[in-house]
Amino acid sequence: MTDDDDRIETLERRVSELEAATRALRGYVGDRRAVAASVERRADAALAAVDRIETDDDCGGS
Template sequence: MPPRDHDRDAIERRLEAVERALAEDEQPDRVDRLDELETRVAELEAAVRALRGYVGSVRAINDDVERRADRALRKAEAVERTVDPTEPSGDSAAGEGSAEDEADATEHAADAPTATGRLQRLRDHL
């Protein structure tokens, strides 16, 4: 026997009521979950910005250390040229030092016996 139209209408009304009730119950859960996800995304974005800043600082420090090491090496080579008279003055590295480096080398020439040992320690360190 086929279902009557009035039974079908009743079932559809009940089904719609159940769907509305379920949709209303799930809505706050979805909103809470969405809020939680938005908060986590904001925290992750802040962490990424902090890491990028940290990495930028490390790169800047590395660049500074590299410049200082290059300058120290130029000074050490200038001292070595001043201390070691057997080395030809036309060395390819001779033209690389600045006037300040040459002045430092001349100033340290008086410490020749100890400068050679310091130079060797510097080379070993580098």
């Protein structure tokens, strides 16, 4: 093997590692987005419930 072959092999290995790391990061970001969306839905539901309670109180509800 020549020096050029060694460098190419090293670069190919590094590219493969970077591609794997990129896939892992994309998976992590996707998971975080899913969690954020879930939290946002729960927060929206909680705000809607509070709004209903406040509306009931304003209308003379119990």
